[in-house]
Amino acid sequence: MELNICHLYPDLLNVYGDLGNILILKYRAQQRGIGINIFNISLGDPFDSSKYDITFFGGGQDYEQSIVSEDLVKNKKEGIVSYIEEGNVLLSICGGYQLLGKYYSTPDGQKLPGLDVLNIYTEGGSNRFIGNTVIYNERFKETYVGFENHSGRTYIGDLEPLGKVIVGYGNNGEDGYEGCIYKNCFCTYFHGSLLSKNPELADRFISTAISKKYGDIKLDPLDDTLELNAKKFIIERETKNKPN
């Protein structure tokens, strides 16, 4: 068995260690004997929605994000929209998350159009939301931890959040939610890398992609002692320090 992973704009949206998510997916799949092929797709490249089983979209600096926004809308919109609508696995972080929505207005007033595939939008704010964040997902009954660092405030309307904020700011510091889920498209502001302390999410992405391709297959569990200890440490420390 093998999976094809598409890494969108690895040379532009690459600042916050989000590459780690690709490394972790590759590692966890290979531990189960699943082969992984990684495709780097960037400026000017077409996005062939039938080719990939998992797609990843990371965070970047404002300068690079403006370059991406132009290329996305011009060269990749159709492919990505059909990819997501067909229920394929997409993980999108920070800048990538913002660009899937209707628009993202930068802190200095520029309004960047997004792909408009998710009914969300982001407004630039004056202060940044920075810190270790803990959230709880009601559907999967799992707790996730990550590090957020964004000035954009994202509003997800009716979409399912990735989790309810226990400690931290979340999407906009107001509604108490972080990230969003639409079909098998998962969006979040979590760096960390996201999958380093949330192995359950990593395995969910791998299983979903495998099931779509080969039919339902249960993944062998891995020894996640380190991951769970890392998660536990953050939960304990951050909930202890939570300002009232």
Added chain:
Amino acid sequence: MVLKINIKSFFSIIISKIVIKLSKFLFKGGSNFPGKVALKLDKNILKTICKDYKIIVITGTNGKTTTTSMVYNILKHAKKHVITNNTGANMLTGIVSCFIENYSFKKCSETNYAVIECDEANVTLFTDYVTPEIITVTNLFRDQLDRYGEVYTTLKKILKGIKKVPLSNLILNGDESLLGDLNLPNRTIYYGFNCSPTNKKRVDANADAKFCKKCKNPYKYNFLTYNHLGDYYCEKCGYKRPELDYTLDEIKEQTPDGSLVVISGKEYYVNQPGTYNMYNALCAYSIAVVCGISTSYIYDSLKKQKSSFGRQEAINIEGKEIKIILVKNPAGYDQAINTLSLDSRTFNLAVLLNDNYADGRDVSWIWDVNFEKLSSLDIDKIMISGIRLYDMAIRLKVAGLPQDNFIICKHYENLIDEIKNCKSNTVYVLATYTAMITFRKFLNFKGYIKKLW
């Protein structure tokens, strides 16, 4: 002859000098507090205490401390009167403390130099009051994104400071594309490499500042030295590396202890390893030559350059040779790993990861470091410590390092024990800033290090 100064400044200096003496006596250091006191008493104090110095400000992401130390040593060797703040006190308060400590009410007839390491965000606070003789920017890499934001933000902060002092001479890294063509009235001098330690022409997907700062087209390179540094050019708009005034022409030899290089036609041995230290040496060379120092002093000094604390500092623990290397961001960590790779012996590794404010609270950056390169080396024990040791262990596991060789050390006591019973004698300790400080404090407490600062 006694200097004329106003009453407010006079008392500010006296009181701060007392605070300095007390800090040294009570706390074994504490280099920022006296500066805080001085500024509170007289916020213009810098105008007074910096007078009559030729000030060299050194800023940038990586290499500040080592370059500052190199320049200081060269000037000292050339028998100049020189002061420096090289204990890592590079914020405004620390810089003020340094000048207060060295302040003399009597005027001196010789030229006084001050080699000042300055945090990127503090340059503009300093230039509000002082016009440095020289301002140097070493490089710009992503670093502690939770504190400084992105490379462009860091550059903006530094430029804000430089724009206040059009009379300062700028000595800049010419291989840094963000520093080219700044369109400033200052006299500007560039240094850079004319050769490459690798054959790389294509920049890693994960490097910084890869897109032309003028037209957003990706840069092309005649050669790369490391990360995004090198002989860059833009095919679309023609923006390219400026003419270099001082160049590193040849790399004759590289070992884990140092490098033999040719700078502007002459051979120098840099007693610190790795490409990043070649840059630091080249920068120090440029500053020294601009100050009129003869190259023979530069040669002698670079040959003897000792490590600053925490920068590849060598310590002995019961027969084990420990080298502490400070790591702060992906560019620096990758350079440290490349340096380790030059060591052909079997060695042990200790990695310490903290996430205090000074280390950067977000540890995501470890996923941008190429630890995979370590998996091909002959490493015995892998000791993992620091506040975020589990994150570090996960990173190394995914990088392909053998989990059987991992030892999780929750406390320094057991880290030292593990170091003591290593089979092979060399231990490289890669530590983030506060981990390095606390580990050194622990080693000092145990008697393995005599001096703390």
